[in-house]
Amino acid sequence: MAPPRRGQRAATGLAVLLLLYAISACSLLPAARAQATAFTSTRNGSEFSTFSFPSFGNSLRQLPGNLTVLGNATVNANALQITPDTRNDPEKFLINQTGRVMYPRAYVLWAANASNTSADGRRLASFSTVFKVNLFRATPSVKGEGFAFLIASDGAAPPPPGSHGGYLGLTNASTDGSAANGFAAVELDTVKQPYDPDDNHVGLDVNGVRSKVVASLTPFGIDLATNNTKDDGSHMVWIDYNGTARHVWVYMAKNGSRPDTPVLDAPLDLSRVLLGKTAYFGFSASTGVLYQLNCLHSWDLTVELLPDGSNKQPLSGWKLGLAIGVPCAFALALGLFAGLYIKKRGRRIGDDSSSMVRSTINFASIPGVPKEFDYKELRKGTGNFDEKMKLGQGGYGVVYRATVVGEHGRSMEVAVKQFSGANTKGQEDFLAELSIINLLRHRNLVKLLGWCHQDGVLLLVYDFMPNGSLDRLLFGGGPEAPVLTWGHRYNIVAGVASALNYLHHEYDQRPAFMWPALPVVLGDDDGEMAVSGTSTALTSSSSYYASSAGWTTQNYLLTREHDVADRDMPTA
Incomplete structure (x- = not known):
């Protein structure tokens, strides 16, 4: 069928936009924060507001009313990545990074001339929060710098310039300690500065990173960003603030049971810290x-509601009904019109695969997105995707050997994976592989170097493993091929086992190898072995097969609550 003319595609696109508007207008008006559970309650005559994020789905990117994501922070892998989470070049993606994530609602934290005031005529709101934080070493020998729960006067301000390193994204050398900062924070610090007791402490920061009160976590048996490979680096943190006592308590534990003894307790008068009466968390x-790596897996917050001094009254029932009902009725009418128009035209949208991919894949949303390669360079490096350069082929595409320009202008060999199509399924596979394998970090996993998309062609670029696959080393060398030594065999087994252990037990969205096969184990110049072929299968509905000459495996993404069931297990 011939593609529709430009005018027809534009009209159809307009119809779809109207339909989307109809859906969004009615669904988002009543619940601007649909991702979080929110409610109010009354205790001892005071009203409290609570919100809860059991996890952080990627849909939060499309719901700006939920969270304000600033600096290098992202929402990825069902977590808030306050600083980038990637195994790519640390010099570009991990060093000197800062990020913030703020809840967008401003809470009144103190009020004047209110009931139950203290001697200074100020009443302060109480609040409590609990969250699960994960501080993880990207390399066993390195950790730094730190993470903080923040109470800020400005909820939209990004981290100040120069706030990397020991400033925790809060201040910088010229503003540290200034009352104009208007914030309080509870820090979890993993690097010892000259003013710190050690590299494993909690502190109360007010307008600067020189903590007003600080305590080492070592006596409590807590090790932030531990180098214990059996520990995933996660901790539960509880913070309680009593507005009447003007005091804060911090508790920490490895599990969900709050201990009786706080790791820190200190006086804190927020009315003397904030620049106004309202604050953001x-x-x-x-x-x-x-x-x-600094990430957050869950977050609950309960805040006492104080009067803000305004005279605004809530809309009465019939006014609220009109305010919501009239726009919804209009939007639904537009939506019905759009639906009828689409049905009548009988045209499908998105025949232009290149524009479709560009519009649906938000490359900027991928944390630590690797290098974008030039298509002409990859085409030249593969000899115009010459059959002689082919390394393997499977259901998701073909893998080629290529020579490209690397760092400092030197030539380097890479493996280029060309996806079989730019249709919707191909896009999903490409985006899943680019976004998920980009987060994996292990010396025995084949490294993702970059990506390319041009004219509907989707390409991923990986490290080239010159020694080929393990089955070739074991069986394909011919009678005169050297026999692997026992030391070499041991190193192979240890490397592969380390990679699989990481994928199954250490990565939070563990892939399960349902059909481990030798061709997925590749060798580098140093005799080290790396596991490949884990990538696209890291989606709930994806699995892939490749021929015996290529990468052969079938994988599934499993949460820690699921078992490896009999899911279409291949037979010999």
Whole structure:
């Protein structure tokens, strides 16, 4: 069928936009924060507001009313990545990074001339929060810099310039300690500065990173960003603030049971810290020359509601009904019109695969997105995708050997994976592989170097493993091929086992190898072995097969709550 003319595609696109508007107008008006559970309650005559994020789905990117994501922070892998989470070049993606994530609602934290005031005529709101934080070493020998729960006067301000390193994304050398900052924070610090007790402490920061009160976590048996490979680096943190006592308590534990003894308790008068009566809650983190991964898996917050002094009255029932009902009725009418128009025209949208991919894949949303290669360079490096350069082929595409220009202008060999199509399924596979394998970090996993998209062609670029696959080393060398030594065999087994252990037990969205096969184990120049072929299968509905000459495996993404069931297990 011939593609529709430009005018027809534009009209159809307009119809779809109208339909989307109809859906969004009615669904988003009543619940601007649909991702979070929110409610109010009354205790001892005071009203409290609570919100809860059991996890952080990627849909938060499309719901700006939920969270304000600033600096280098992202929402990825069902977590808030306060600083980038990637195994790519640390010099570009991990060193000297800062990020913030803030809840966008401003809460009144103190009021004057209110009931139950203290001697100074100020009543302060109480609040409590609990969150699960993960501080993870990207390399076993390095950690830094730190993470903080933040109470800020400005909820939209990004981390200040120069706030990496020991400044935790809060201040910088010229503003540290200034009352104009208007914030308080509870820091979890993993690098010892001259004013710190050690590299494993909690502190109360007010307008600067020189903590007003600080305590080492070592006596409590807590090790931030531990180098214990059996520990995933996660901790539960509880913070309680009593507005009447003007005091804060911090508790920490490895599990969900709050201990009786706080790791820190200190006086804190927020009415003397904030620049106004309102404040925003969120998180801040940084890396320096030393770096770690700083992410948040869940977050609950309950805040006492104080009067804000305004005279605004809530809309009465019939006014509220009109305010919501009239726009919804209009939007639905537009939506019905759009639906009828689409049905009548009988045209499908998106025949232009290149524009479709560009519009649906938001490359900027991928944390630490690797290098974008030039298509002409990859085409030239593969000899115009010559059959002689082919390394393997499977259901998702073909892998070629290529020579490209690397760092400092030197030539380097890479493996280029060309996806079989730019249709919707191909896009999903490409985006899943680019976004998920980009987060994996292990010396025995084949490294993703970059990506390319041009004229509907989707390409991923990986490290080239010159020694080929393990089955070739074991069986394909011929009678005169050297026999692997026992030391070499041991190193192979240890490397592969380390990679699989990471994928199954250490990565939070563990892939399960349902059909481990030798061709997915590739060798480098140093005799080290790396596991490949884990990538696209890291989606709930994806699995892939390749021929015996290429990468052969079938994988599934499993959460820690699921078992490896009999899912279409291949037979010999």
